[in-house]
Amino acid sequence: MIxxxxxxxxxxxxxxxxxxxxxxxxAADAINARRILEEKTPYNIELVQELGENHLAYExxxxxFFLTEFE
Structure with missing residues (x-):
C-alpha cells in the first residue's frame, strides 16, 4: 500500500x-509505516494516510510524486 x-x-x-x-x-499497513518512520527519521509525524486508487492517481x-525508501 502507498x-x-x-x-x-x-x-x-x-x-x-x-x-x-x-x-x-x-508499507504493509499504517502501523508498519509509522514504525519505520519512528525508527528511521527525526520527524514529528502528524498523519499517515493510506491512498486509495483514485487519490493515488490524483497525487x-x-x-x-515519488516514493521515499528507508533502508
Whole structure:
C-alpha cells in the first residue's frame, strides 16, 4: 500500500500548516509505516494516510510524486 505522510522535520516542532511537509512511502499497513518512520527519521509525524486508487492517481498527476525508501 502507498501512504502519504504529513510531518514536521523535528520532533520538537508543533504541527503548523505552513511548516508541514509530506512524503510518499510504501508499507504493509499504517502501523508498519509509522514504525519505520519512528525508527528511521527525526520527524514529528502528524498523519499517515493510506491512498486509495483514485487519490493515488490524483497525487501522481498533480503533485511532485515519488516514493521515499528507508533502508
Amino acid at each position: 501512504f502519504k505522510v504529513y510531518y514536521q522535520e523535528q520532533k520538537s516542532q508543533s504541527p503548523q500548516r505552513e511548516k508541514t511537509k509530506s512524503l510518499y512511502m510504501e 501522481k498527476e498533480h503533485a511532485d
